[in-house]
Amino acid sequence: MGNCWPCFKALVEGMGAESYLPDYNNLKQLDSGLKQSPEWVCFPFKTTIANFIAALDAGVKVIVMATDCGPCRFGFYYAVQERILKDMGYDFEMKYLPQGDLLTFEWVKLLKSMCEDKSLYSNYLVYRTARVFLMKCSLVQDIEAYEGSTRCYEVNPGETTQIVKKYVGLVDSAKRYHELRQLRSRIRRSFQEIPKRKHDGEALKVGLTGEIHVTLDPFTNHDIKRKLGELGCEVHMDLSLYDWIKHKFHVNFHRKYIEYLSKTHKKYGGIQMDIGGEAFWVVGEYINWAQNNFDGFVHIYPFTCMPEITAKSIISKMYTDRVFDLPPAFFSFDEHAGEAGFVTRLESYVELLKTKKEQKKKYGSRSK
Amino acid sequence: MLDNMVIKIQKTIGIPRSLLYYKYFPLWKTFFEELDYEVVISDKSTNKIVEVGGKYAIDEICIPLKLYYGHLVNLLEKNVDFIFIPRYISTTFGTYMCPKFLGLPDLIRGTMENLPPIIEMDIDLRKKPKYTSMVHTGRQLKRSTAQIRKAYEKSVKIYHYFRNLMVQGLSFQQAMNIVNGGVENFQPKSSKHDGVKIGIIGHGYNVHDPFINMDLLKKLRKMNVQVVTLENLPLEIFKQRTIITNSLKNYWGNEEEILSAVNYLFEDKTLDGLIFICSFCCGPDSLIDELITRDAKKLDLPYISLVLDEHSGQTGVITRVEAFVDMIIRKKRTQNIKSTQKIPMKTVTGQLEVK
Numbered sequence: 143m144g145n146c147w148p149c150f151k152a153l154v155e156g157m158g159a160e161s162y163l164p165d166y167n168n169l170k171q172l173d174s175g176l177k178q179s180p181e182w183v184c185f186p187f188k189t190t191i192a193n194f195i196a197a198l199d200a201g202v203k204v205i206v207m208a209t210d211c212g213p214c215r216f217g218f219y220y221a222v223q224e225r226i227l228k229d230m231g232y233d234f235e236m237k238y239l240p241q242g243d244l245l246t247f248e249w250v251k252l253l254k255s256m257c258e259d260k261s262l263y264s265n266y267l268v269y270r271t272a273r274v275f276l277m278k279c280s281l282v283q284d285i286e287a288y289e290g291s292t293r294c295y296e297v298n299p300g301e302t303t304q305i306v307k308k309y310v311g312l313v314d315s316a317k318r319y320h321e322l323r324q325l326r327s328r329i330r331r332s333f334q335e336i337p338k339r340k341h342d343g344e345a346l347k348v349g350l351t352g353e354i355h356v357t358l359d360p361f362t363n364h365d366i367k368r369k370l371g372e373l374g375c376e377v378h379m380d381l382s383l384y385d386w387i388k389h390k391f392h393v394n395f396h397r398k399y400i401e402y403l404s405k406t407h408k409k410y411g412g413i414q415m416d417i418g419g420e421a422f423w424v425v426g427e428y429i430n431w432a433q434n435n436f437d438g439f440v441h442i443y444p445f446t447c448m449p450e451i452t453a454k455s456i457i458s459k460m461y462t463d464r465v466f467d468l469p470p471a472f473f474s475f476d477e478h479a480g481e482a483g484f485v486t487r488l489e490s491y492v493e494l495l496k497t498k499k500e501q502k503k504k505y506g507s508r509s510k
Numbered sequence: 511m512l513d514n515m516v517i518k519i520q521k522t523i524g525i526p527r528s529l530l531y532y533k534y535f536p537l538w539k540t541f542f543e544e545l546d547y548e549v550v551i552s553d554k555s556t557n558k559i560v561e562v563g564g565k566y567a568i569d570e571i572c573i574p575l576k577l578y579y580g581h582l583v584n585l586l587e588k589n590v591d592f593i594f595i596p597r598y599i600s601t602t603f604g605t606y607m608c609p610k611f612l613g614l615p616d617l618i619r620g621t622m623e624n625l626p627p628i629i630e631m632d633i634d635l636r637k638k639p640k641y642t643s644m645v646h647t648g649r650q651l652k653r654s655t656a657q658i659r660k661a662y663e664k665s666v667k668i669y670h671y672f673r674n675l676m677v678q679g680l681s682f683q684q685a686m687n688i689v690n691g692g693v694e695n696f697q698p699k700s701s702k703h704d705g706v707k708i709g710i711i712g713h714g715y716n717v718h719d720p721f722i723n724m725d726l727l728k729k730l731r732k733m734n735v736q737v738v739t740l741e742n743l744p745l746e747i748f749k750q751r752t753i754i755t756n757s758l759k760n761y762w763g764n765e766e767e768i769l770s771a772v773n774y775l776f777e778d779k780t781l782d783g784l785i786f787i788c789s790f791c792c793g794p795d796s797l798i799d800e801l802i803t804r805d806a807k808k809l810d811l812p813y814i815s816l817v818l819d820e821h822s823g824q825t826g827v828i829t830r831v832e833a834f835v836d837m838i839i840r841k842k843r844t845q846n847i848k849s850t851q852k853i854p855m856k857t858v859t860g861q862l863e864v865k
Binding site for chain 1: 567568570571599608609610612613616617619620621754755758761790791793794796797799800801804817
């Protein structure tokens, strides 16, 4: 998933196992996944199985896949994928990481099974790896947050992208906790040192959210974050791997707040419970950003994703009823997406936001 | 006494003829009628209803839900006082329904205007028994607990009666007629049937709605095919959780039924073929279909999955099914010939007559 690979790599290598890193998702790699997967399954299934095939071709023996117990399709992924890959004739072992509720600590068992050392020392290893993993997740979240807020102001185009690449590499190469701690301030400083245009308050504030895999993987979403930045939008994204893990440890108070927002807007169709995917939080996030005077809202999800469609219809109705004055844009992705059509839609959306902002200055908001 | 005075004016409750109507309607109907409300159902699904529904629903949603919107609009035209939209969260322990069912009342409330008051019923067997949820529903209609209890007991009885009728081999429509008081020519299930036996699996709203599946069941029966649907199977098989791998238990309510039915049908030696009806964009079915296909391949059982939506042409689907049935007939005859070895195969296959 995009820039999250150093975290997972640390998780595997911290326990003494060897990890294999497939390429970033690309069309050639995806092709093998498309042939094997069912026709109208959601897109993350196809990308992940393509990655597995690439890994198995390189001689990998064990595959680790996360699962969920929720009402969404995600929990079925690993079972169906194992079945398909075994039918293809590969010989491997499928391990699964139950992440429905991380407080059950079943992931400790999984981590220990990776470790060859079975003595008490393995407990310490688990502790050390988990600590490094969480730190790396949090650093990647930092990098992505700075990336969104600086790109639209940069003087030399492409500088932010380079710095992001550099620091993701540095996060990967740092192995110890104290090295990672020093990185945090370095990241902040170097993003501040990028030469910037004067902040004149003209940049549009756009919130980006959606299904987690699509939002974090730049191949799947056609690098929507960079494109929005280049069009002059400050991209705000609360979604990240760290955010998700915090949520699964029940300590994510931001998510608790937006859950509350969704629940209290029952009159306008706010979702009342977790229905899988990110639908619950997408609706809450929409209300949150509308109340904080954002200019735009972009919601992205894989084609035929069941929960996100529910959220989409609720949000578009909220806007047309003028409950909130925050124009939403929806993009669904699968392997048939055309790049040019997507860019045109994005550009026209940003143009609309610009005119809307000017009008807002003159005539005020149109919400009730 | 006060209650009796209120009851005099009978108010109407509208129930859309889509989604879980095809499973729980007798239950809902007796429940509301016992609470002294009149139950109004929307008309049968037609092309017009889908078109109207398509205006409200977004484009990526599955066809049963589009129909649901259409039926709601149809009910609005009938001027009902309330609309009943249940929220089925889980129907057996440890399972969920599809996300669309979980968010159904929110979705409708958020996307449609001028709706009469919505009556909700949250069925969540993971947390509370059915009785509690139904009491909560009865409370929304301002009825006493004693009356609700009575209604609950009767409705559950009727529902079990309805299910038992279907287990005995009746089709959905026949069982519905009997429950509603009509007399149906009831023929007990005959164990001798010389034709082809085909199992039809899928969600109730796809299999029993003649609009979505283009009256497939009737057409199959005309071809002298014995049709077995999911509801005709014995009730005991649905009591055990299906296991997909050692570590994964299935967690979808509707798919739970489909999978246990498939497991049962796979062991049935008299079964000749299997048809899976699913709607386009259906999330769970896309993965379940893959699993069943691979299982059927192993067993060498003829299997076809029909993916339907409002654009699918009737002739195309019927041709596929006819070809499927013909193939099974041919396969059966060659197998018979092989086992008896009376006539050489070549001459007979040339003379085969296909109905």
